Amino acid sequence: MPNVYDELPYPGLPFSQTHPDRLATTATLLGMTPAAVDGCRVLELGCGEAGNLIPMAFTLPRSCFTGIDLSGTAIARGHDLVNELRLPNIRLEQLDLRDFDSRFGQFDYIIAHGVYSWVPPDAREQVLDICKTHLAQNGVTYISYNTYPGGHLRDAIRSMMQFHVAGVAGAAGAVEKSTRVRELLEFLVEASPAQDAYHAALQSELQSFLGRNPAHFFHDELNEFNYRFYFYEFVKDAGRHGLQYVSEAHPFSSLSATLPPAVTEKMRAFSPDDNIVREQYADFVTLRKFRQSLLCHDAVQFERRLDPSRVSQMLIVSEVQPAAAQPVIPVPSAEEFRYPKGGSISTNHPLGKAALLHLGRIWPAPIAFSDLLHTARDLAECRNAPLADDSAWLCDMLLKLYAARLAELHLHVPACPTSPSAKPLVSPLVRAQLRTSHSVTNLRHVAVSIDDEGSRFLLTLLDGTRDRTDLLAEMRRPFDGITAEQLETNLERLAKMSLLVA
Ligand SMILES: C[S@@+](CC[C@H](N)C(=O)[O-])C[C@H]1O[C@@H](n2cnc3c(N)ncnc32)[C@H](O)[C@@H]1O
Numbered sequence: 462m463p464n465v466y467d468e469l470p471y472p473g474l475p476f477s478q479t480h481p482d483r484l485a486t487t488a489t490l491l492g493m494t495p496a497a498v499d500g501c502r503v504l505e506l507g508c509g510e511a512g513n514l515i516p517m518a519f520t521l522p523r524s525c526f527t528g529i530d531l532s533g534t535a536i537a538r539g540h541d542l543v544n545e546l547r548l549p550n551i552r553l554e555q556l557d558l559r560d561f562d563s564r565f566g567q568f569d570y571i572i573a574h575g576v577y578s579w580v581p582p583d584a585r586e587q588v589l590d591i592c593k594t595h596l597a598q599n600g601v602t603y604i605s606y607n608t609y610p611g612g613h614l615r616d617a618i619r620s621m622m623q624f625h626v627a628g629v630a631g632a633a634g635a636v637e638k639s640t641r642v643r644e645l646l647e648f649l650v651e652a653s654p655a656q657d658a659y660h661a662a663l664q665s666e667l668q669s670f671l672g673r674n675p676a677h678f679f680h681d682e683l684n685e686f687n688y689r690f691y692f693y694e695f696v697k698d699a700g701r702h703g704l705q706y707v708s709e710a711h712p713f714s715s716l717s718a719t720l721p722p723a724v725t726e727k728m729r730a731f732s733p734d735d736n737i738v739r740e741q742y743a744d745f746v747t748l749r750k751f752r753q754s755l756l757c758h759d760a761v762q763f764e765r766r767l768d769p770s771r772v773s774q775m776l777i778v779s780e781v782q783p784a785a786a787q788p789v790i791p792v793p794s795a796e797e798f799r800y801p802k803g804g805s806i807s808t809n810h811p812l813g814k815a816a817l818l819h820l821g822r823i824w825p826a827p828i829a830f831s832d833l834l835h836t837a838r839d840l841a842e843c844r845n846a847p848l849a850d851d852s853a854w855l856c857d858m859l860l861k862l863y864a865a866r867l868a869e870l871h872l873h874v875p876a877c878p879t880s881p882s883a884k885p886l887v888s889p890l891v892r893a894q895l896r897t898s899h900s901v902t903n904l905r906h907v908a909v910s911i912d913d914e915g916s917r918f919l920l921t922l923l924d925g926t927r928d929r930t931d932l933l934a935e936m937r938r939p940f941d942g943i944t945a946e947q948l949e950t951n952l953e954r955l956a957k958m959s960l961l962v963a
Contacts, residue, residue: 466509466532469635471680473512475902478710478753480517481524481570482873484601487712487755489872490771492764495601496569498873499523504568504595506558506588507531507576511539511551516902518551519890520875526551527565529558545893559587568595571602578607579684589702592756602756603710611750612689614666615682621645622683639679646671692752693741699756706737707755712767713864720746736765772856772870776827779820779868781806790814791842800867812851813858815840820868825905825959827874830856875904877959881952886925886963895920903959915940919951925963
């Protein structure tokens, strides 16, 4: 039976927060021992066309990936890309998750992104049942879902949208419903009366809906099923299945990291011993609408606090750049480092300055903690200081940067060259994706939009056989007048976007 996802396809995207590297990194910071990222078994429930799973399989050839989805057309699109890339380590199957059974075996990581809130209650129960039954002993599962109290306003808009499209029949009317809902949202934005606080909040929600991809918006907001839960309800349901809450996928999107200390203290007073209750209060304070929660088996022991010393096992990536052209490193004078996407950090600690300077220089390449430590000690000219003290200090600083989203921590990242080689080579995945879309997946599992025609054409030429002279000659055919400098700038930009493998 074709379903609504067959009639109006849901464009697949990569979600870095679901990547086994992210799940393993968070679990490791909490003292767990998850499976190695480059040799693990991953299951995705409701994988759609596998826009998330295929790039994972491409960059992790020693790991095995299984995806299931109810939509036959979505799975067929996934098969086309898997065949084109000749990926041997991924299996995609059209299947109702309620028919999932023991032949699929065990998994180290189970992902259900955009599914739990959007299926009927029996299928939702089955998501948790699969996570319990098919998760390896030290496994980690990721489930995203809509939450209250932030979701109440969305419920109100959903009721208005359902009223507006009530006469349009079932799945067959998906495209028409999508158009009519947009018409209603535009009407509501324009017709809204003078701004009191309630209408201001409503306007902001309506505007965010209008800014979304229409197909994503239709399925996310107008789906027949769209359940929202309080966090404590989700945790209780997981508990009935023998699963316990670990953290959010990014551990610092949990309560204490984002709220002022006075608020955190008050919540601690409400519930000194129960972190779940405190998380629930945090959702009240932040009016949270969506969660991306990690679960594990209830018998697994782990720390509730992130352990900075675990950073010493990790790879670090950061795009920070010094504000000054010539930052002074070995003396304790303050230097500012800025993150291009917003945010900055100032430090006068030579080791900290040296580490930040080096990370920015090599970006987007990752560096192992011990290499960063030694390079930073050299740059800071503090080779005689006790190594253990410097190591602990740097772990602590990097965890704070991670909390502020100024640095990434990883257990596994594919090698990303910092600059293009003599004969640049783009990832075959990117070349294949470009044939049908302007959105491609970079080596760090992030969607990148290639909107200008020049870059798209250049990417098709980067198959590792052409040097700068060849590339310039080919580029000049459709883009007469392009200079060698412009070509080089564009190649550098593509390397920084983590689209090149050489
Ligand atoms: C909102 S989409 C999310 C797709 C993808 N996970 C993502 O986030 O881009 C929900 C997906 O769940 C699938 N789905 C819904 N009910 C299902 C079921 N009972 N069994 C398997 N897949 C189901 C749909 O076909 C659709 O692809």
